[in-house]
Amino acid sequence: MFYRVLILCFSLSFFLASGSATAHANNPHEAIGDDLAEQLASQLTHDNHSHYGSNIGVTRWVLAETLEQPQAGDSLNELSHQLSESIYAHLKERNLSLVEFRAKSYISVAEEGATLLSRDVDELEQHPEIDWVLVGTLSRKDAGTMVNLRIVDRRNQEVLAAANRYVPKHLYWPNKQTELVNGRLQRH
Template sequence: MKTRILSGLTLSIVMLSGCQMMGTQPAPQAVETTPMTPKVAKFREIEVLYEALEEQAPEAEQPIDPGFISERHRKQVANYASQIALELSDSLLGVHPHSVAVTSFVSFDDTLRSSNQLGNQLAENLIHAFQKLGYAALDFKSQQQIQVTRSGDFLFSRDSRALPGKPEPSHVLSGTMIYRDRGVEVNARLLDFESRLVVASCMVTIPYFVLDSGATAAR
């Protein structure tokens, strides 16, 4: 009987203790929220929309490398003329030209008599490039007299009748131009003027991005 009374008292004490503990716990405080202004609400709406679009956007594909294409570069036709002169000089074995005439480079066609801005520019640059390497360049377009006019004083001429035939060059430098997909293939050769033997040759390719729009037009 005493055991039942003690058990009942114990249960009552436990229940009272639980009620007291529950009653003493602090009530959760409400989180204060600051009301958003219409402007802030609009920015938040745009931000949420942007985040949703980013999640739906597919991964960007890796760009395909189109090769070296540049609108700004430091290469010039003169650089390729210097390369041609150096390669020709390196291939000269036991030959010492004492005077070199440089003619226009021509398109590789049926006539081999069609040149353009590039062909004439290569010839002009090669005169300078060969002379820098220590070879005497013979300018056969120079007259033996100076023409004085109102518009200027002139030494050069393209009239063969006004040009002297002497002295003759010991060697002639010229070549052909072939138009490939990505550039102009220039085949240069140095010939003995008397025997027409090729004593040196080389090949370089000038990319189209180096040339202006009219450089390869027919003249």
């Protein structure tokens, strides 16, 4: 046990001494997330929106036509998940105040490991302090998807910033022959 604590302390001090972590693009999803985050942050600062002290929550992105999450097996399901998760680092790097509303007030420790995040509504803060919400929609277009993002003020539904980017399908669904689109199996 002593050695575990010693290794943990050494690892933590090494991590903290190495400077702040920055978002970077190693794969196409990260590059797209970085691009979109840059657009949003630029618009927020350019339009003189006072974002200091305003807490932003990030939601999972949905299909524009139905406003529902893409189904498992749909190529947009993975894209929605990867982009909405990766944009956290890119927005934080730009000094925006983010709120992780999926965080519980305690750490759950189980045989499988320790967790803090949850989707169980009963375990989460019922009224998180979120001023703005980053929402996104995905629309199939040609041989890819149009990703549309907006930061919405929760108090009056005003759109404070918006960004969009076309993502070619080969970047998020490479070498796949079939997928589930609108509940139907589709071959490519």
